[in-house]
Amino acid sequence: MTTTIIWFRRDLRLVDHPALTEAVQAAGPGGEVVALFCVDDHLWGPAGANRRAFLVGCLRALDESIGGRLVVRWGDPAAVVASVAAEVGAREVFVTGDFAPYGALRDERVAAVLREADRTLVRVGSPYAVAPGSVLNGSGLPYKVFTPFFKAWMSHGWAEALPAPGALQWAALSSEQWPVAAASAGHLPEPGEAAAWARANRFYGEPLAAYDEQRNHPGAEATSGLAPYLKWGCLHPRQLLAELGSSRAEAVFRSELGWREFYADVLHHRPDTVRSAFNPAMAGMEVDVVDTDGLFQAWCDGRTGFPIVDAGMRQLVAEGFMHNRVRMLVASFLVKDLHLDWTRGARFFMEHLTDGDVASNQHGWQWVAGTGTDASPYFRIFNPVTQGERFDPGGVYVRRWVPELAAVGDRYVHHPWDDPAGAPPGYPAPMVDHAEERVEALRRYAVTRGR
Ligand SMILES: Cc1cc2nc3c(=O)[nH]c(=O)nc-3n(C[C@H](O)[C@H](O)[C@H](O)COP(=O)(O)OP(=O)(O)OC[C@H]3O[C@@H](n4cnc5c(N)ncnc54)[C@H](O)[C@@H]3O)c2cc1C
CATH class of the missing domain: 3.40.50.620 (HUPs)
Incomplete structure (x- = not known):
């Protein structure tokens, strides 16, 4: 046998x-x-x-x-x-x-x-539709920019999904003690392959049709929520891609799956970018290292005084998840308002995210920090107030995670310190002046560029 x-x-x-x-x-x-x-x-x-x-x-x-x-x-x-x-x-x-x-x-x-x-x-x-390392440009080199990678990835194509293997005999062998989940775990998605498909079918059933319009609104819960299942391979991206048609919303969803493949490809070619800047010109940007524990801890605890940042960080710890737009905002706040090293934030994300994936996480952080591929230019600095007003206009998302804001009206919900009725009890005042820190971030950027 x-x-x-x-x-x-x-x-x-x-x-x-x-x-x-x-x-x-x-x-x-x-x-x-x-x-x-x-x-x-x-x-x-x-x-x-x-x-x-x-x-x-x-x-x-x-x-x-x-x-x-x-x-x-x-x-x-x-x-x-x-x-x-x-x-x-x-x-x-x-x-x-x-x-x-x-x-x-x-x-x-x-x-x-x-x-x-x-x-x-x-x-x-591999855990990808196209194995990292398979898509190369005309010179046989890896892509550094998403759009051309995506086009080449689409032309490369992928195999059809396989059915489950037929009848098979699983060997009976003793196990050691099973790992135990800590009681402090938050409210997490249902685990496993069947739950992954229940979630995928629900998303494909309706929310997908509005994905292109709604996906940036954290209060709408309009994204698939499939990242944890993709991370642990409860389903394969090939299976999701096979179900997609040609509508605009489906095309946008396909390209999001493409970002996951792109970052895996980039990390495969540049394993050093787990910790180091992808773009060497941006390495060595001045970051604060002395007496920053208090700032970092307030960010981790969701007590910065900026509602959209605090809502995101509280969601992360409570659900092991955070909406993509909010991931960008909290990351930008850590790097460009608090001037802390992106790797500290990335490590905290990896500890808490159920979908924590070293390629998507480190390169998502590098994108925001301006050190990565296709990077958001360093001088584009997210304003947590105007971003909150734009993507969470009624404050649905921030009120869900920051109960101290319950009584604040829509007008001030993203900047409660301006509320003539007074600051909400129990909620901290903003820990920094965003306008001042923006100037400081740009100063550091100018120094880095001038070196
Ligand atoms: C700072 C930062 C850290 C991140 N860390 C991770 C991480 O550890 N693990 C992770 O899977 N994603 C990460 N992302 C990407 C993205 O935020 C999540 O994939 C997305 O929020 C998961 O929610 P969803 O499944 O509802 O996404 P949907 O919008 O439904 O997207 C479908 C799938 O596409 C993929 N995807 C979507 N956006 C991205 C993206 N920007 N980069 C890579 N893949 C993407 C994911 O697999 C996702 O499940 C990070 C983004 C940022 C800005």
Whole structure:
């Protein structure tokens, strides 16, 4: 009897799973497949309560869908995978390719350890419609700008979605203790593959038709909310792309999925950009490092005194999620109003977001900070008041997350300090003067450019 292993990582589903399909084929009729998940401290350690809880939920859902046969082990993946392979005598371990810096190096290490025992790590597919590194320009170089990448990505095309593998025998192996989600986790989306499809079908049913017009309004809940499911591979982007038609709204949604692919491609070619500026000309911008803990903490706690910033940060901690427009605003506030290093904010996002993804997160931050690809020019500085008034005109979003604003009228809800009735009790005064900090941000930019 042949036994193969499918080592699940960011692909916690059964349908349209090329690596699983190949693991089943390699096991052959009468063979068995081990479903393995390894809890790696390198990834588990820095994750906050929301991320952990959502992941554990997805693992539970996967386990249930395979009759309780998910094998959970803890430790360094190189040691864990090699030991499970030896335990069951598997010659091949199948995985979905990982193209992010840590995952790619980890897989190299695991492959090397397996090779020593005459076993093979077989990488099949990727978490993307087009695997990072596949789309190159006419000179054979990676793209640095989204629009030409997107055109080339569209012409490259992608494979059709696969069905779930037919009947298969999951191996029965003992698990170590399952990871436990902390009680402090917030109100999170339902985890797992079935929940992902319930959400996708709901979005495709109606909100998608107005996506192009509504998606920038955080109070409208007009986006798909699929990012956490894409992050953990509860569904594959290929499946979402296959359902899209040619309306304007569908085209905009397709291009948002394209941004996810673009950033994965960029990070694949430039793994250093997890921490360093993509654009070297913007590296070394002066950031404040002394006595900034109080400022940073107020930002994390949603107590800056700017309603749209505070609403976003409170949503992040409470739901492990934040609307895209608001992600841009809170990031801009950290970098251009508080003059703090973008990597501090990016780390806080990664800790709390259920969809925290190193490529989209670091490059979303770099875009706002003006250091990245296609970057928003540094001198374009979001004004948290006018942005709030434009995208959350009735204050629906800020009132949802900042209850101190309940009694403030629409006119002042984004700048309650101007309310003639007085500042709302319990809500902080604005921690900085945006106009002054804007001038300071531009001064630093001029110094960087002049170097
Ligand atoms: C500072 C900052 C940090 C971010 N961190 C992350 C992150 O860690 N993980 C993450 O998935 N996205 C991140 N994004 C991108 C974006 O904010 C989220 O993908 C989006 O808000 C998720 O909500 P949704 O699923 O409802 O999106 P929808 O609007 O429904 O979009 C559909 C899908 O397209 C992709 N997408 C949409 N916008 C972007 C974008 N700008 N960049 C990359 N992919 C995009 C996502 O996979 C998303 O689920 C970040 C953006 C910024 C500005």
